[in-house]
Amino acid sequence: xxxxxxxxxxxxxxxxxxxxxxxxxxxxxxxxxxxxxxxxxxxxxxxxxxxxxxxxxxxxxxxxxxxxxxxxxxxxxxxxxxxxxxxxxxxxxxxxxxxxxxxxxxxxxxxxxxxxxxxxxxxxxxxxxxxxxxxxxxxxxxxxxxxxxxxxxxxxxxxxxxxxxxxxxx
Ligand SMILES: Cc1cc2nc3c(=O)[nH]c(=O)nc-3n(C[C@H](O)[C@H](O)[C@H](O)COP(=O)(O)O)c2cc1C
Numbered sequence: 001x002x003x004x005x006x007x008x009x010x011x012x013x014x015x016x017x018x019x020x021x022x023x024x025x026x027x028x029x030x031x032x033x034x035x036x037x038x039x040x041x042x043x044x045x046x047x048x049x050x051x052x053x054x055x056x057x058x059x060x061x062x063x064x065x066x067x068x069x070x071x072x073x074x075x076x077x078x079x080x081x082x083x084x085x086x087x088x089x090x091x092x093x094x095x096x097x098x099x100x101x102x103x104x105x106x107x108x109x110x111x112x113x114x115x116x117x118x119x120x121x122x123x124x125x126x127x128x129x130x131x132x133x134x135x136x137x138x139x140x141x142x143x144x145x146x147x148x149x150x151x152x153x154x155x156x157x158x159x160x161x162x163x164x165x166x167x168x169x170x
Contacts, residue, residue, distance in 0.1 A: 001030050001169070002048060007055035008037040008067030008102075013089045013147045014057045017154065021053065021087065024162040037067035043077060051083045051169065052115070054106045054142075058090045062098030062132060064105050074106070080114035083169050086142025087119075087161070092128040093149050100144045104132030107141040118168040119143060119161055125153075 005022055009015040015036075022032040035045070037056075046052060056065045068074075086107055090100035111117070120139045126146070135141045143161045145154050 001050050003030050003032045003051040003053060004046060004049040005032055005034045005053045005055065006037055006040055007034070008065035009055075009057055010059065010065055011057075013145075014055050014065065014087075017087060017089060017145055017158065018053075018055050020155065020158050021055075021162060024158055028162060028166055030166070037065075038070045040071050043073065046077065046079065046082070049082065051085065051118075051165070052079060053085045053087060054103075054110070055087045056102035056106060057088055058095065058098060058100055058102040061095070062101035062105075064102045068102075068106070074109040077110055077113045079110065082115045083118045083165075084110060084113070084115040085117070085119035085165055086133075087145065088133075088142070089145045089147055091148040092126050092144075092146050096127075096129040099126070099128035099131045099133070100140065101132040103140060103142050103144070104134070107133070107135075117141070119165045121161065125150075 007018040086103045088103045133140045
């Protein structure tokens with residue numbers, strides 16, 4: 001099992017989370033490769049991986065982080081027989097109507113790629129009004145991290161999430 005972690009990050013919060021997720025997966029015997037979204041060139045970059053993790057912070061009012069605009073073929077990706085997961089950082093109090101919207105934007109771009117979604121995440125321990133990243137009434141499409149308001153929960157959330165992903169891909 002090999003995982004590719006692609007992330008976009010402006011002030012390094014999502015980059016740090018991506019590194020922690022990578023270490024956590026390595027500790028569970030999953031080989032990882034980390035790429036900033038600006039380093040992704042073509043569909044070939046995805047070829048040798050079973051699991052693709054997409055990570056982004058949200059900027060503006062519910063916009064994808066800038067690094068992701070480098071990849072103009074997201075909607076055309078063929079990720080048949082692969083697993084996909086999403087993670088990101090946002091500010092649930094400062095941006096309560098657009099909390100982690102970027103995860104939902106990425107999910108909508110690749111949900112028809114043939115891949116299987118893993119790592120959906122409960123909304124139970126967050127306070128926000130709305131999010132494009134809602135998969136249903138009680139789940140985000142992926143891991144929501146909030147360095148502004150809940151930084152102390154990040155490490156245990158990452159650990160729980162990587163454990164969950166490993167259970168789901170067995
Ligand atoms: C100008 C600005 C706009 C933001 N917009 C949103 C937003 O719409 N939704 C959200 O959840 N977080 C928003 N945030 C919070 C960032 O996503 C958060 O600080 C994140 O941790 C930054 O991660 P990065 O350093 O990886 O880019 C915004 C922050 C700033 C400064």
